[in-house]
Amino acid sequence: MTLRIVLADDHEVVRSGLRALVDGTTGMAVVGEARDGAEAVRRACELRPDVVVMDVSMPLLDGAEATERICRECPAVRVLALTMHEDRGHLTRLLQAGASGYLPKRAAADELVRAIQVVAGGGTYVDPLLAGSLLGGAAGQPARRGAAEPGRLSEREEDVLRRIAWGASNKEIATELGISTKTVETYKARIAEKLGLRSRTDMVRYAVQRGWLA
The missing domain is CATH 1.10.10.10 (Winged helix-like DNA-binding domain superfamily/Winged helix DNA-binding domain)
Known part of the structure; x- marks a missing residue:
């Protein structure tokens, strides 16, 4: 079964790169894109993808706000946060909003594929190198x-x-x-x-x- 993915990022170049990666991976396909948080919510609820790959910093609604609305309005859709922010505050806020995973944009392509698969399968994915320092302080x-x-x-x-x-x-x-x-x-x-x-x-x-x- 092909995993259906929506990409939400306000940078067209980033979306193009992500689309090439996802569409080039067997068993995955991009079914929609969003340029801001509000559009991400609309696309998620219209298309009902398996996973929304969500940038944290976007216009209108930021990633956490968009994630919270998606999880509330279409709870079957899973959200994977993909971001440049690696501080504990952003990670905790995204997970509390309902995101099923958190991956830095510096991650390798195969790690993103793996994270999408984990999240789509009902799991939670947090970059192992971030988990200790971000959730940690614990x-x-x-x-x-x-x-x-x-x-x-x-x-x-x-x-x-x-x-x-x-x-x-x-x-x-x-x-x-x-x-x-x-x-x-x-x-x-x-x-x-x-x-x-x-x-x-x-x-x-x-x-x-x-x-x-x-």
Whole structure:
């Protein structure tokens, strides 16, 4: 099945490069483009793509605002943020808005392809080199009040959480562990309940605190 992609960036040269990469990748196709955040929301809701590759800095609505509206108005559409900003504030804001991934524009072409595939498959993708410094600042800090001690997770739950933090999709986790995707969802629910983790951001932050993304 071909993944349907919408590209949102206010620079035509950037969109042209991304289109060439996506259309040149087997199993992917660009079905629409947007030059600003408001247009990105419209295109996402009209076309219902699998993934919107979203620039953070755009006119009318910035990437976070556009992402929040897309996730609210057409929740089946996944958003991958692609940006020059590598500070913790931008990353946290995008993930809290509902983005399923965050990738710097300096990333290699094959990493972008991988990130799109992970996000489309239901996973969360955060550039490994950014995770520690951006979400981190958390490493070495005490866990959020209400979070369980590390020993509370079973070995299998820890395996699942590690893979979530690294951006694996539910299907990939199921294949790697030899379980069903429904079982993966069950483990995710248990992990969230045990550790008091309310979002993907919380799960990645927890992994950073444990040193799993080093």
